Amino acid sequence: MEAMDFYYANQQAILTAVGALSGIIAHNAVYIRGEWHVQAPQITIQLFALYVGCPVLAQTLKDTAVAGFLQGVIFWSYGYLPGLIASILLYRVFFHPLTRAGFRGPWYARCTKIWHMWAARGSKNHHVLNDIHKKYGSFVRTGPAEITVFHPDVFMAVDGPRSECVKSEWYDILHPGQALVTARNKSVHAIRRREWNSGFTTKALAEHEAKILKYVDKLDQCIEQDAKLQKVTNMRDLLLWFGFDIMGDFVFSKSFGMLENQQWHHIIVRLQRALSLLGPFSSVPWLIQVGFNLAPRVSVLKDWFDTVAWCQSQMRDRLENGSSSQSQDLSYYLMEKDSEGHGFSENEKWHWAAGDSLLAIVAGSEPTAVALIAVFCELGKHPEHAEKIHEEVKNVDVTDLKTLVNLPHLNAVMKESLRLHPALLTGGNRKTTEFGLTIGDQFIPPNTTIVAPRYTIGRLESCFEKASEFVPERWTTRPEMVRNAAAYAPFGTGHHSCLGKTLALDTMKYVLARILKNYRFRAAPGDDSLSALETVKDQFTSNPGTLKLQFERRHATD
Structure with a gap:
């Protein structure tokens, strides 16, 4: 019995580790490239199905072969999302080009833009950015892949006839x-x-x-x-x-x-x-x-x-x-x-x-x-x-x-x-x-x-x-x-x-x-x-x- 418990525990640990590795691979091979905001609803649905739908379905179909498979997916999911999030955060904080370039800004801005949504509540974003300028200067990292520029040349640089910039x-x-x-x-x-x-x-x-x-x-x-x-x-x-x-x-x-x-x-x-x-x-x-x-x-x-x-x-x-x-x-x-x-x-x-x-x-x-x-x-x-x-x-x-x-x-x-x-x-x-x-x-x-x-x-x-x-x-x-x-x-x-x-x-x-x-x-x-x-x-x-x-x-x- 103990051997069986050890086997299942070991199997769960392996599945979780594979899930974490999958999350790291997904970030570095897929999510790190291109834009994903338009796909955010589909990704949200997929995560909901993975973390809510699978456990509910596994409980409904318990003692069946499908339930066993779903249980494996659940253990895999225990590692996937933490692995994905950890990879994203490590990259943004330590390895992102903006980090290597040394742009200053609030430390949490490297991780996520959620801070900005909270800070701008009440629709006071202009004051939020004005205060950031006073503290950090003309070029401020305000997001994982975002720079706020307080420099008069920015308008011609981003929208002038020679600019290759696109809309965000x-x-x-x-x-x-x-x-x-x-x-x-x-x-x-x-x-x-x-x-x-x-x-x-x-x-x-x-x-x-x-x-x-x-x-x-x-x-x-x-x-x-x-x-x-x-x-x-x-x-x-x-x-x-x-x-x-x-x-x-x-x-x-x-x-x-x-x-x-x-x-x-x-x-x-x-x-x-x-x-x-x-x-x-x-x-x-x-x-x-x-x-x-x-x-x-x-x-x-x-x-x-x-x-x-x-x-x-x-x-x-x-x-x-x-x-x-x-x-x-x-x-x-x-x-x-x-x-x-x-x-x-x-x-x-x-x-x-x-x-x-x-x-x-x-x-x-x-x-x-x-x-x-x-x-x-x-x-x-x-x-x-x-x-x-x-x-x-x-x-x-x-x-x-x-x-x-x-x-x-x-x-x-x-x-x-x-x-x-x-x-x-x-x-x-x-x-x-x-x-x-x-x-x-x-x-x-x-x-x-x-x-x-x-x-x-x-x-x-x-x-x-x-x-x-x-x-x-x-x-x-x-x-x-x-x-x-x-x-x-x-x-x-x-x-x-x-x-x-x-x-x-x-x-x-x-x-x-x-x-x-x-x-x-x-x-x-x-x-x-x-x-x-x-x-x-x-x-x-x-x-x-x-x-x-x-x-x-x-x-x-x-």
Whole structure:
């Protein structure tokens, strides 16, 4: 009996040792190569079957030959996962190219990105990275295969015309769906971007800007109504309604009607909730894939999928029933305008358009609204700049873009606000290819994710004098305060720059010129600190806090 027990114990030990060896081999032969985040749901299912399914099945089929086999698999599994994890950790901590290159950073960042998800809870990733920069310098290891770069040359290095970097794993967020913003393959992205370009020609922009003025009128009417009643204006809500209304018209020729109804559209409420997922979970794209594919679709996950489905239904409705507008919308340029030679079939174009409709609503609406919220917040803190802009606009036609483009202080205030409060605080990660990348004098090894936090880089004292202060004159009469203009990249660089940059800047000019010509404003009682920007959340795009202002109509003699 003792001999039999010894035999089984020895057999169990051998199976466990073989399992551990299998885990080490699996890591070094398979998992160490390529990307596995998209396969994370399948791997999770396999591990669940191995560690939960096998024991349950073995117990159900006990005293059978199958149960004996399953028992062997269970003993093997006792070694497999520990062996796999140990091999991964040993490699990351001691043998990874980033370790050999001597990059500094939190010791636990070598092991996993889970720490980052925890640290960024509450969507404060921009503060997390800013604090890391203060402690570790310009090149910091913030993950097993990730370097966060706080250097002004990073934008041109990762997105410039000579860069070979690709978009990071985060951009597979819509997998298996596609969208221009999430396209990781450079040639595919270039083809799709050419189709988008047709929607941003001079003629197309003129049509879009004519629509914008209609919504500027509605925004003005909402503010005027509050001013007459001496009522506090929730500027955050108004500007987000304004941005989403414009983008609905721009994409589908169908406004969300929020400015007109002065209430949130149900799908935008759900979209706002869904985007909270992108705060803490952006640092762990594999966990996003697991959640989207395996977690029950309840709460914010349900909001995400319902929003995606709604955008797809709106695109389908738009294509089936046509546009009610006399001018052309983005759907026309992406789906209806002849795009022969661009390389997509009608079915492929539909799948792209379905993804693009969601990304256009998010990427087109929020950044412009957030940028305007930032400007109003800064002008509320520095009213002398509001008065300077008023002096520029009080005797001009604020619907004439050619005039607005040439107003120096208006444009300087916008530029300074975008420097301090970029819509993309930390997002937009890139990944080096097998050739690696040099930024400044620092070589970044191959297959390394590069994070370039605009929030911190735009506030580097080495690049801007009085970097944390709001000084619009640095862009006009005090150019010496800009020490390195490469640090200013709120709309991205090169082929990955924001297509809607011109449209966004024009929209901001129209709004600011109209409102500052007609109104004075100050912080509403109880919000003297104008804390909207202090409570901003980093959810890939930024999500500011409440901004309440008190408007007063100017007299004709002002």
